[in-house]
Amino acid sequence: MAFDYFANPPPGLDLNESRTASNNAIGVVLFVLSLVFVGLRLYTRLHVKREPLGLDDYLMFLGLALNAGNLACCIAGGFYGLGKHIWSLGPYEMRQITIITFAYVFIYAWSVCIIKFSILALYRRIFGLSYFGYFCIALTTGYLITNHIVLPLYTRPLHYYWNQWYGDKGVVQVDEAKFYLGVGIINLFGDVCILTIPIASVLKLHMGRTQKVAVCLTFLLGSFVCFASLYRIITITHLVQSKDISWAKSDVFIWSSVEPSIGIISGCLPTLRPLMMKVINALSTRLPSSFKSSQHSESSGPSLNPLETISKKRTRKINLKDTLGDTINNDTRSQWGKSRLDEDEMCLTTTTVHGECPGTALCKEGSVTTSELSQSMRRERGITMTKEFAWDEGTHDQSPDNKV
Structure with missing residues (x-):
């Protein structure tokens, strides 16, 4: 029975221990950073380049709004005891955490998919998309559809999913933790595929090797998203093996907020080059004239x-x-x-x-x-x-x- 979770805590366990505050702090800091980068992206497009916003920009704004929902779920879960040991909680707290979890999975799925669509739209605007690019769109769409099909099938009846903590009767049809693990692996595979899209196109450019390496590294900064996805999978494997659900699930929650935040930052970095060049040019005008002369004399030709x-x-x-x-x-x-x-x-x-x-x-x-x-x-x-x-x-x- 579900309510047996609250009995017989392991000996020596500190039931007052909590990592709610630290997890919430990580989520808030990374969300604020993603908000700053989206603001810089907006400033670059409208004031530096003076161009209308594109589909990739609007999708990134939507991804940021959905990521705010991710952070809200993390904070709400922590309010009800997420990040504490389950033996220090009761059926009411676990019921509320489970309801939040159910909503969180939908919001997370939408946020990561919208961010990926934004990055793919950026690639399409710069390079155009190959068949592999459209495969990534199909894979991301399939990931989103899978979540919407499987989540309502968690239990029969559905409300048993959160009322099981009161001992209600029902049937568990989907192993929640293993489902998270499976779709997490699909999500990581999609991240790796999207990461490789611009590399082949950049290598075809008629430019110097140093320039190619610099451009490739800019796009490969998105690999941080892959590391976040990988670590999220690791936290899910811990959840699969743990009976301390409220403690183990807190890591899944926070990394489900960290991953979209890093995705937003990585997706905005390639768009900030004009702003970076403007800052560099502004700084160069303040250099000593002797330094400028030496730099100019070293350069041969235009x-x-x-x-x-x-x-x-x-x-x-x-x-x-x-x-x-x-x-x-x-x-x-x-x-x-x-x-x-x-x-x-x-x-x-x-x-x-x-x-x-x-x-x-x-x-x-x-x-x-x-x-x-x-x-x-x-x-x-x-x-x-x-x-x-x-x-x-x-x-x-x-x-x-x-x-x-």
């Missing part, structure tokens, strides 16, 4: 860093205005205006040209042909861009025939 677009859906034509500004005059013939396409946060689908024009000498001669400009640009830093225009010193007319 800083050009072209990155290819991976997804065909993000390829578009560039006209002459996009690259050289509104007009070409005597002040701008020897200087390229900074060209900036619709870029993603990681700058993986942009072509950016800045600094001194590689074809400066050609421009000063009064005429630039397609082959000359293209060859000059390739000699400098390998810009794969073709521009055709004619420069007339007398009229400053342009005859663009622009292709990319």
